[in-house]
Amino acid sequence: xxxxVTLVRPKAVVFVEEISHLLVICTPCSVFLLxxxxxxxxxxxxxxxxxxxxxxxxxxxxxDMFSVVGMPDGRIFMASAQDGCLYELSYQRExxxxxxxxxxxxxxxxxxxxxxxxFLSDLAAYNNDGEQVxxx
Amino acid sequence: xxxxxxxxxxxxxSSSTVDRxxxxxxxxxxxxLYTVSHNNALSVYKPDGAKALQYVQTLSNxxxxxxxxxxxxxxxxxxxxxxxxxxVVEPQESxxxxxxxxxxxxxxxxxxAPTYGSTHTTATNTIRPLQLAxxxxxxxxxxxxxxxxxxxxxTSHGQPPRxxxxxxxxxxxxxxxNGLLAAAQYDADGSDxxxxxxxxxTQIGSLGQLSTSQQGGPGQQPQQxxxxxxxxxYATSPSRRPLTENxxxxxxxxxxxxxxxxxxxxxxxxxxxxxxxxxxxxGRQFTESSQQFMVLTNAGISFLRKRRAVDxxxxxxxxxxxxxxxxxxxxxxxxxxxxxxxxxYRIDSFDFxxxxxxxxxxxxxxxxx
Numbered sequence: 275x276x277x278x279v280t281l282v283r284p285k286a287v288v289f290v291e292e293i294s295h296l297l298v299i300c301t302p303c304s305v306f307l308l309x310x311x312x313x314x315x316x317x318x319x320x321x322x323x324x325x326x327x328x329x330x331x332x333x334x335x336x337x338d339m340f341s342v343v344g345m346p347d348g349r350i351f352m353a354s355a356q357d358g359c360l361y362e363l364s365y366q367r368e369x370x371x372x373x374x375x376x377x378x379x380x381x382x383x384x385x386x387x388x389x390x391x392x393f394l395s396d397l398a399a400y401n402n403d404g405e406q407v408x409x410x
Numbered sequence: 411x412x413x414x415x416x417x418x419x420x421x422x423x424s425s426s427t428v429d430r431x432x433x434x435x436x437x438x439x440x441x442x443l444y445t446v447s448h449n450n451a452l453s454v455y456k457p458d459g460a461k462a463l464q465y466v467q468t469l470s471n472x473x474x475x476x477x478x479x480x481x482x483x484x485x486x487x488x489x490x491x492x493x494x495x496x497x498v499v500e501p502q503e504s505x506x507x508x509x510x511x512x513x514x515x516x517x518x519x520x521x522x523a524p525t526y527g528s529t530h531t532t533a534t535n536t537i538r539p540l541q542l543a544x545x546x547x548x549x550x551x552x553x554x555x556x557x558x559x560x561x562x563x564x565t566s567h568g569q570p571p572r573x574x575x576x577x578x579x580x581x582x583x584x585x586x587x588n589g590l591l592a593a594a595q596y597d598a599d600g601s602d603x604x605x606x607x608x609x610x611x612t613q614i615g616s617l618g619q620l621s622t623s624q625q626g627g628p629g630q631q632p633q634q635x636x637x638x639x640x641x642x643x644y645a646t647s648p649s650r651r652p653l654t655e656n657x658x659x660x661x662x663x664x665x666x667x668x669x670x671x672x673x674x675x676x677x678x679x680x681x682x683x684x685x686x687x688x689x690x691x692x693g694r695q696f697t698e699s700s701q702q703f704m705v706l707t708n709a710g711i712s713f714l715r716k717r718r719a720v721d722x723x724x725x726x727x728x729x730x731x732x733x734x735x736x737x738x739x740x741x742x743x744x745x746x747x748x749x750x751x752x753x754x755y756r757i758d759s760f761d762f763x764x765x766x767x768x769x770x771x772x773x774x775x776x777x778x779x
Binding site (some may be wrong): 341342343345346347349351352353354357358360362364378380381382393 | 429430431432433435436438441442445447448455457461463502
């Protein structure tokens with residue numbers, strides 16, 4: 275079930291130039307991005323064509339995100355209904371160690387906790403269904 | 411359970427100790443983020459570097475500050491004070507450095523502006539902390555749309571009974587754009603109510619008229635005092651006009667999911683030319699279309715259009731031509747014509763209240779599924 279849809283600007287040089295916007299789609303168990311391109315019709319603004327592209331940016335999370343906002347430089351922030359923390363969906367073109375192409379960073383906790391690999395927190399979430407988990 | 415405790419023992423925390431974030435808003439113009447929590451704590455962050463987020467400040471005593479600014483105001487209660495949305499006030503709109511608008515479940519608008527003096531410096535630039543600068547209440551004399559129609563029908567036959575005021579208490583979705591507000595309140599009868607408010611330019615404009623506004627007076631009510639800006643470094647100027655707004659309450663079919671302002675083409679002015687305030691539609695009404703809001707509900711999309719002075723004129727002329735009452739065009743003359751021709755006029759010095767007008771916003775069409 276989709277709980278939130280937000281239109282944001284993409285980061286520079288991550289996607290092909292045609293993708294001018296992104297849709298941030300939140301479900302209770304994941305956050306993923308869809309790319310949008312707008313092609314204007316021949317001399318007629320009313321006949322623009324919007325194309326939707328799947329991206330491989332998809333983060334499984336149980337944080338149940340909402341209130342998603344995008345900054346002009348493409349950074350994406352959101353709140354978690356589960357723990358009430360401020361998160362960032364960080365993505366880049368190349369994979370990074372322990373992070374892959376995409377990370378959920380918890381800005382409400384300090385230091386290394388916010389960057390712990392996802393499997394740790396998923397493990398914690400599976401084992402503590404009734405408790406709050408700060409990192410997803 | 412044990413494995414997770416061993417692997418990440420410190421990342422879990424009790425929900426009772428966390429003030430949960432309810433709303434996030436991005437300020438693209440000033441490059442910062444605002445969040446508001448379940449306990450009405452407003453926090454400001456500044457993106458700093460590729461993945462860093464610099465914490466700037468938290469304002470956690472907003473309710474108390476609002477009480478100090480509006481002492482004894484009856485509708486200022488904890489129940490009406492849950493902040494449901496944050497809206498950025500763009501720099502080109504605010505000439506008094508107002509930066510952020512928060513709206514509560516009771517329709518109270520809280521305006522925040524930077525403090526003077528202390529600053530917060532990040533690696534990239536400097537941010538001034540925010541403080542509550544102004545509190546604005548919804549009109550105390552709002553009428554339910556059904557009662558408005560009832561009174562209009564009664565007026566033609568006799569004196570209407572004193573209407574019951576409609577109190578905003580369950581606002582869920584809001585939109586703000588260039589001084590215009592649309593706020594949807596859930597109603598159990600299957601239709602939402604939209605509170606619309608706009609500045610009354612005929613009252614707050616300054617076109618060189620003599621300043622005839624006075625603070626205080628024999629007919630002044632407690633809420634009328636609060637029509638002026640005040641506090642927090644914004645010393646109330648005796649020459650500042652009282653803020654007057656037009657407000658209306660519309661009934662809209664369905665449950666509101668989202669409200670957004672429609673984009674429109676904005677007139678560009680030549681460089682080095684003074685531009686009228688974006689709030690002042692009188693300076694733009696012949697070059698720009700009227701501002702529209704789109705309201706997405708489970709019944710379709712409704713469009714709210716701001717009625718400009720020129721639209722108002724057209725409506726009253728059409729009303730006159732159809733052979734109905736001349737009162738609308740007389741009202742229009744009293745409100746606008748004197749204003750447009752720069753003649754000194756005496757404003758009602760006691761009219762600090764938000765006045766209820768049903769003609770400010772109207773919903774021209776609804777697209778049903």
